[in-house]
Amino acid sequence: MEQQTDLIAEAITLTLFGMGFVFLFLTLLVFVTKLMSVVIQKMNKQSSPKDDVHHSDNLSLKDEMDEEAKFVIEQAIKMHRGA
Amino acid sequence: MEQQTDLIAEAITLTLFGMGFVFLFLTLLVFVTKLMSVVIQKMNKQSSPKDDVHHSDNLSLKDEMDEEAKFVIEQAIKMHRGA
Amino acid sequence: MEQQTDLIAEAITLTLFGMGFVFLFLTLLVFVTKLMSVVIQKMNKQSSPKDDVHHSDNLSLKDEMDEEAKFVIEQAIKMHRGA
Amino acid sequence: MDQLNLLWSNTGLNQMVPGQGLMLLVGMLLLYLAIVKKFEPLLLLPIGFGAILANIPGAGIAEGSGILHVFYVVGIESGAFPLIIFMGVGALTDFGPLLANPKTLLLGAAAQFGIFATLLGAIGLTALGIFDFSLKDAAAIGIIGGADGPTSIYVASKLAPDLLGAIAVASYSYMALVPLIQPPIMRALTTEKERLIEMVQLREVSQTEKIIFPIMLLMLVALLLPDAAPLLGMFAFGNLMKESGVVDRLSDTVQNSLINTVTIFLGLAVGSKLMADSFLQSETLGILVLGMIAFAIGTACGVIMAKTMNLFSKNKINPLIGSAGVSAVPMAARVSNKVGLESNPHNFLLMHAMGPNVAGVIGSAIAAGIMIQFLG
Amino acid sequence: MDQLNLLWSNTGLNQMVPGQGLMLLVGMLLLYLAIVKKFEPLLLLPIGFGAILANIPGAGIAEGSGILHVFYVVGIESGAFPLIIFMGVGALTDFGPLLANPKTLLLGAAAQFGIFATLLGAIGLTALGIFDFSLKDAAAIGIIGGADGPTSIYVASKLAPDLLGAIAVASYSYMALVPLIQPPIMRALTTEKERLIEMVQLREVSQTEKIIFPIMLLMLVALLLPDAAPLLGMFAFGNLMKESGVVDRLSDTVQNSLINTVTIFLGLAVGSKLMADSFLQSETLGILVLGMIAFAIGTACGVIMAKTMNLFSKNKINPLIGSAGVSAVPMAARVSNKVGLESNPHNFLLMHAMGPNVAGVIGSAIAAGIMIQFLG
Amino acid sequence: MDQLNLLWSNTGLNQMVPGQGLMLLVGMLLLYLAIVKKFEPLLLLPIGFGAILANIPGAGIAEGSGILHVFYVVGIESGAFPLIIFMGVGALTDFGPLLANPKTLLLGAAAQFGIFATLLGAIGLTALGIFDFSLKDAAAIGIIGGADGPTSIYVASKLAPDLLGAIAVASYSYMALVPLIQPPIMRALTTEKERLIEMVQLREVSQTEKIIFPIMLLMLVALLLPDAAPLLGMFAFGNLMKESGVVDRLSDTVQNSLINTVTIFLGLAVGSKLMADSFLQSETLGILVLGMIAFAIGTACGVIMAKTMNLFSKNKINPLIGSAGVSAVPMAARVSNKVGLESNPHNFLLMHAMGPNVAGVIGSAIAAGIMIQFLG
Numbered sequence A, B, C: 001m002e003q004q005t006d007l008i009a010e011a012i013t014l015t016l017f018g019m020g021f022v023f024l025f026l027t028l029l030v031f032v033t034k035l036m037s038v039v040i041q042k043m044n045k046q047s048s049p050k051d052d053v054h055h056s057d058n059l060s061l062k063d064e065m066d067e068e069a070k071f072v073i074e075q076a077i078k079m080h081r082g083a
Numbered sequence D, E, F: 001m002d003q004l005n006l007l008w009s010n011t012g013l014n015q016m017v018p019g020q021g022l023m024l025l026v027g028m029l030l031l032y033l034a035i036v037k038k039f040e041p042l043l044l045l046p047i048g049f050g051a052i053l054a055n056i057p058g059a060g061i062a063e064g065s066g067i068l069h070v071f072y073v074v075g076i077e078s079g080a081f082p083l084i085i086f087m088g089v090g091a092l093t094d095f096g097p098l099l100a101n102p103k104t105l106l107l108g109a110a111a112q113f114g115i116f117a118t119l120l121g122a123i124g125l126t127a128l129g130i131f132d133f134s135l136k137d138a139a140a141i142g143i144i145g146g147a148d149g150p151t152s153i154y155v156a157s158k159l160a161p162d163l164l165g166a167i168a169v170a171s172y173s174y175m176a177l178v179p180l181i182q183p184p185i186m187r188a189l190t191t192e193k194e195r196l197i198e199m200v201q202l203r204e205v206s207q208t209e210k211i212i213f214p215i216m217l218l219m220l221v222a223l224l225l226p227d228a229a230p231l232l233g234m235f236a237f238g239n240l241m242k243e244s245g246v247v248d249r250l251s252d253t254v255q256n257s258l259i260n261t262v263t264i265f266l267g268l269a270v271g272s273k274l275m276a277d278s279f280l281q282s283e284t285l286g287i288l289v290l291g292m293i294a295f296a297i298g299t300a301c302g303v304i305m306a307k308t309m310n311l312f313s314k315n316k317i318n319p320l321i322g323s324a325g326v327s328a329v330p331m332a333a334r335v336s337n338k339v340g341l342e343s344n345p346h347n348f349l350l351m352h353a354m355g356p357n358v359a360g361v362i363g364s365a366i367a368a369g370i371m372i373q374f375l376g
């Protein structure tokens, strides 16, 4: 009988500590994750102006290429119709 | 002190034999490889006349097929324009 | 000598029992397999009316698509010849 | 004649004990569930087949130098198979939704109460004299409520290897039954108004965050609960391989041929623990019942936690995503979505539910680490 | 100077015994057969290369902690490699033609007489004092006649590990030689009229039948011959994964990366048994001769069985498909087809021959089980 | 309260020794190099992660029955992983450029002097009392100069398992640093005129030559240096599978899922040797410094050898391809090409540099064989 009471006591202790720890851990993880996200987003914002320039460069290059492609296709269609 | 002299002597011996062997082995490999290549290229040349015929056969077959494909495509283009 | 006679006797016994068992097993497998196929085919037939409807739907859809494909191909041939 | 006697005496027919016959039927039942009912077939088909092989009378495939026993010793006793599967699961996991809404981690925490409630239940039944579970047994059974196959197998192999077969079967079976077990509980614990809650769209998460998260998770584990480090370490490793983008060829192999190969042998090895004499015990029935309860309680706690969080926060959570905290990825998240659509056909909860869903994986691995630390 | 002596004394040139030189040539012969003659290259290339590695004087790759010996102990002594290959073969097998015409199973039974005739032959040669084979040796040699590589290796590893190298080489070599060995025997035993027999087209087999068959096969094995259960169990498992259609990702991995990986290491490990001192024995010559005879007798018995069945049945079988009963999948079936086309260029026997062909796999696994039960 | 104490006493925070904290940072540094700097990520990411796992206080993942220790014993102590990787590297290697210009083998020979110079350096530092390396240690450290990861790991596992972690990290790190280490040395040792040398185009090599070469290479190894046979044997085997063209499905598996799988576990297992107490020794610093010197000397010797060969030959070699003789395939060849393009933007040296590049692999394996023969 006493042994079983012990067993139950142990199980209850394990449950309390266990659930407590699960919540402790995941709550901590919430905070750490939020912190990380904030830090990274700030860092990204700081470096983004540069990136944006870079990006827009790329884009304009890409735009040019698209322009070229468009021109080629239009010429082809004209040839096709007109000729 | 003596032990260390021994160690150094051993290291030097190992280096001499080691580099010597590496060169010996790879030099031998150069010659054996060259020999192999010469032998195989000679054997290929002997058997190549046959191969060539075979090849040209294949090629002419392929050419015929290409001719056919060309004809079909030309006809299709004509149809497309003319019709 | 006797030992060898024993060995031969054992080998013959093993062969007889072995081939016997192989035939027994595979013959049994023939019957069990046939039985299974008959049972499953009967069960499928019972449930097939539903399936058939489903099937014929599919088929008719497929037929329509085939009809369409046929039509397209015929037109292409006509164009090819007529034009 | 002697030969004929020998042949007969060695047939399975002659050597079969009733338990083995029954277990052959159990094996076929598992195959039926896997093939016809499509219950977690990737695991239950190999487990079912392994169960059949293990119970062939006189073949000894699951004992001594039998091949299934070899697979068991090499892959499960060493911990390798469940850990490799966990690496694969990591490589298949997207923490994006979790990172976009980190507080859903708490739903994954709450749902773990199913694990501990079941532990208490198992000990209670022992106290009542109905079963005879040790604390280790009870802990291993509780992990079924984590709804995570490899975690269950890993913990059972450490704490209660004799019960591993039953625990694994219960774990995968109930994961397959999630669409049946969860909806009634979810509906009972929520009002129509709560089920209609629409959640704000998740922000896009940068690759940097996704790369840092698994490392950060592992560091936290390393500092606080080293016994969870093998499981969560391999999980984080798989995830990092995927998110880093620099080892795509490794990540592809992990997600395909490696996880598939290990799944096959894990399944067969688990099946080898379904031998008649160890499986056909009253304990097995207890495990099946307790496992079901664990799922139900975990589901309920996830939903209740979501409702509790809504009391303290302006950004309301739809409590239907709470049930996804039991993990059972991605089934439980789909169930949240489906039940949500019943109330509002334009309210897609799937992505929102993926947060607690992967949080549940982390949560049960933490719970597993605690069990191993206290009892292992 | 000492160093130079040591270097020289450790060269292969200095340590080589004549047998090793010969075995290096044998290894290169196997590579030649694999690469130039395309004889079963998937196995003979790794075996040939393994043979070369095993006979490098002084390297000890196939002994002690040498890597090939490690592969051998881990993969073949444990039985794992042949069983995994068998699982892969199962996943690559289509039982459709067999299920459409189950009586062709009997052709697969008859062709196994090659196995037992060879066993008798080996014992006869021992009685005559020409060789010195034990009954176990003779049984392992006989299985060559089963024309099934993994079965041969599995049985040899259980009954006669010393002969494993020679048996495996004979097995795969003769499987590659099937197009040369079989046709003359087939032509000699059939009339032109018989070779012209056209068989009724096979019915389509439902997926349900294909799913039930491997389970049924395993149950029959479980009840009657448990010693064949590892081989046929893994075979049935592979087939069930494929036919069930619910675990395609596992089945794909089994059919590709898993079977390929195991094939490589199996081949190398088998090659490691071609060390000079154990391979260069008069026994090896006996094994090669007996193996060839086994193939010939198996072929003949398959054909004769088909002719016998025609005496009792209206639905005539073309006896050319009887030879496919030796297995050697799918080579023997192709040979049946080819010889049939010689007589009638419109009579395609390929699908009809696939029935006895896969039946032959089952038949030799049963024969293997009997050998293991009586002698293992 | 006892429970709380236990929980606290078992946390990583409580158990951590300063060395472990430092090693966690080292692990993260390796991850940073792999992910952000893209330094050999296929190896450094798993190694870095393994280092973190190995240094989690109290988890014991790299000791006893911990999973990383299991991977180490099974895969590295047995020699299996490096040898399988070498087979994969063989299957990925094209000997064409080498066969078209065999004398570039000599560049691969010369570059191995880095290995022996480092060995002398290590022994010298020991003689000066700065470090305490045995001859075995020195040999294993020297092999870093071979610029070949699996060879380094293989030799270290045989001669100096305690230093394996540091040696592997140095080896892969410096291979990643080849584009930084080599160009200054190459420019310093060549004149502009030499860098402008254009080489004659390589002839096409027939498939027959490519098939014969690996067999011939292995035979030469077998006759002259059996201790190099495991490494070069597996290398030749992989190459033969690829070039023979008859086992494409095996070759594909080797080049993809097999090499990827082994890379993951090799990396983790190597990482497990980065435990604080064995890694944080002054020896590690010595290894890092000596490894760097080995690379530099190897590079220099390759270039000087090319210049020397030009003294005796009409067919001039561009000495920039000499540096590729250290191996570090294909990075070193790309560096030769890049430095060449700086002088003449139309002079593509890439294919010419592939010859000494793969020759360097052979050369270091030979050097490894000698070390093992004399000291193993």
Ligand code: NA
Pocket (backbone or CB within 6 Å): D145, D146, D147, D148, D325, D326, D327, D328, D360, D361, D362, D363, D364, D365
């Ligand atoms: Na969970």
Ligand code: NA
Pocket (backbone or CB within 6 Å): E145, E146, E147, E148, E325, E326, E327, E328, E360, E361, E362, E363, E364, E365
């Ligand atoms: Na057979």
Ligand code: NA
Pocket (backbone or CB within 6 Å): F145, F146, F147, F148, F325, F326, F327, F328, F360, F361, F362, F363, F364, F365
């Ligand atoms: Na090198």
